[in-house]
Amino acid sequence: MMDAGRHPNIKLLTNSDVTNVSGYVGNYKVTIRKKPRYVKEELCVGCLQCIEACTYKEAKFPDEFNMGLGKRKPVYLPFPQATPQVVLIDPERCIQFKTGKCKKTCAEACDRKAIDFEQKEETLEVNVGAIIVATGFETFDAASLPYYGYGKYPNVYTALEVERLTSASGPTGGEVVLRDGSHPKSVGIIHCVGSRDEKTNRWCSRVCCMYSLKLAHMVKDHTGAEVYNFYIDMRTPGKSYEEFYDKVLSEGVHFIRGRVAPVTDWGIVPEEEGKLVLRVEDTMVGVVRRIPVDMVILSVGLQPQADAGNVASLFGISRSADGFFAEAHPKLRPVETNTDGVFLAGCAQGPRDVPDTVAHAGAAASMAIALLNRGEVTISPTVAYVNEKLCSACKTCLSVCPYTAITFDTAANVARVNDALCKGCGTCVATCPAAAIVGRHFSDEQIIATIEGLLREPAAKTVEGARA
Numbered sequence: 390m391m392d393a394g395r396h397p398n399i400k401l402l403t404n405s406d407v408t409n410v411s412g413y414v415g416n417y418k419v420t421i422r423k424k425p426r427y428v429k430e431e432l433c434v435g436c437l438q439c440i441e442a443c444t445y446k447e448a449k450f451p452d453e454f455n456m457g458l459g460k461r462k463p464v465y466l467p468f469p470q471a472t473p474q475v476v477l478i479d480p481e482r483c484i485q486f487k488t489g490k491c492k493k494t495c496a497e498a499c500d501r502k503a504i505d506f507e508q509k510e511e512t513l514e515v516n517v518g519a520i521i522v523a524t525g526f527e528t529f530d531a532a533s534l535p536y537y538g539y540g541k542y543p544n545v546y547t548a549l550e551v552e553r554l555t556s557a558s559g560p561t562g563g564e565v566v567l568r569d570g571s572h573p574k575s576v577g578i579i580h581c582v583g584s585r586d587e588k589t590n591r592w593c594s595r596v597c598c599m600y601s602l603k604l605a606h607m608v609k610d611h612t613g614a615e616v617y618n619f620y621i622d623m624r625t626p627g628k629s630y631e632e633f634y635d636k637v638l639s640e641g642v643h644f645i646r647g648r649v650a651p652v653t654d655w656g657i658v659p660e661e662e663g664k665l666v667l668r669v670e671d672t673m674v675g676v677v678r679r680i681p682v683d684m685v686i687l688s689v690g691l692q693p694q695a696d697a698g699n700v701a702s703l704f705g706i707s708r709s710a711d712g713f714f715a716e717a718h719p720k721l722r723p724v725e726t727n728t729d730g731v732f733l734a735g736c737a738q739g740p741r742d743v744p745d746t747v748a749h750a751g752a753a754a755s756m757a758i759a760l761l762n763r764g765e766v767t768i769s770p771t772v773a774y775v776n777e778k779l780c781s782a783c784k785t786c787l788s789v790c791p792y793t794a795i796t797f798d799t800a801a802n803v804a805r806v807n808d809a810l811c812k813g814c815g816t817c818v819a820t821c822p823a824a825a826i827v828g829r830h831f832s833d834e835q836i837i838a839t840i841e842g843l844l845r846e847p848a849a850k851t852v853e854g855a856r857a
Contacts, residue, residue: 401473403475405424412516413807414809415761419517421512421514427477427504427506428477432501433501435466438499439496439498440495444491449462458553520731522731522732523750524694525736525737526693527693527694527695529584529590529690537651538651538685543568545685555604573683575615575617575681578604580601581597582597582689582690583690583692595741596740596742601686602625604686614684615643618643620645646673649668650668661681665684691736692712693713697714704726705731705793706727714738723752730760735749735750766809772811773813774826779823780802780804780825782797786817793810
């Protein structure tokens with residue numbers, strides 16, 4: 390990220406949203422809403438003195454990066470390796486925005502005068518030749534499966550929360566502790582939460598098995614606790630992944646094949662008192678087991694972003710049945726979309742781990758560079774065109790075109806087709822009530838003539854021809 394931030398040909402627009410996309414391959418116009426961070430990026434050097442000088446002497450608000458396990462102040466750095474290294478102010482937490490009576494000690498501490506409480510939202514327009522959609526994923530909401538006890542029992546965590554606990558830069562400095570500050574002596578890791586499930590998401594999230602093994606290794610290393618992995622099938626394809634699985638096995642981590650029934654906090658024997666009890670059918674030995682643990686880790690799966698539908702409409706791309714963005718062809722065009730000049734990278738297209746994401750993003754960047762280096766694009770000759778003499782200006786075609794290739798010329802009072810956007814699908818041709826839109830090289834007359842030619846009876850052979 391740091392290399393990208395320092396590159397002279399890369400301009401980072403953080404804290405920003407794309408609000409509109411128009412144009413076509415090689416000539417896209419993108420409208421961007423840049424939200425105010427109330428700090429002038431060109432002046433801030435990331436010294437963080439404003440955070441220390443904030444009126445709030447102690448951090449009081451949930452830190453989103455640390456999954457709410459830590460606290461932050463109203464003026465904060467989004468995460469330790471943020472690029473650019475510029476703080477921002479949360480207007481919903483800051484006293485100045487809530488009451489207008491703050492002492493503004495953060496502004497006084499900044500000798501570069503970078504803090505600007507009057508900063509406003511900006512709207513930017515940029516012209517680009519190609520677009521790469523890399524919107525990533527969101528993790529499955531474990532609270533939507535109440536039988537696992539997330540949100541009900543304090544010591545039921547998601548994998549991302551435990552990831553922050555094990556990090557040296559996390560809220561506990563790398564110490565794996567329970568809510569009361571004690572160290573767990575037994576930990577249960579439940580795989581496939583929100584994956585491979587008819588009731589939630591049917592697909593495999595691909596990363597859960599490996600990060601569950603990593604967490605098992607790290608929890609074992611940090612605490613020495615007994616660690617249990619509850620899995621459906623262990624999937625470890627990848628370079629050195631199977632070897633890592635074998636390493637975790639050799640460390641004494643327990644693997645139990647079976648789905649966990651509801652997590653409870655009541656025990657029927659003394660050793661279960663005060664514990665979280667996991668009831669699971671061990672399919673390898675054919676018995677039902679009750680395993681008491683101090684901590685439960687839910688290995689949540691990956692799913693599309695909540696606003697994926699809006700993004701798909703914005704960029705004119707389609708989505709597959711699972712909700713991720715659809716590529717043009719899974720084998721021949723894995724990073725391209727059906728909209729020329731728009732490419733997919735990473736988990737926007739489907740669940741994948743870091744190595745696969747990097748390879749996928751590199752392929753998308755290479756395709757975009759190759760497109761721009763050509764200097765011209767080749768379009769299909771089989772596109773629609775409008776017979777302006779027949780066009781009734783009903784605008785029906787505008788609403789049915791899946792590629793937004795049709796615009797309406799108010800001056801001429803006719804619809805027009807952009808050849809660079811049109812894919813020749815024929816939807817507008819079939820919809821036009823005035824029959825004013827025709828598929829070039831695919832007109833009704835040509836289709837009818839083709840059908841007549843196919844159905845025409847062959848001419849009877851002459852006697853001489855038959856003898857020959």
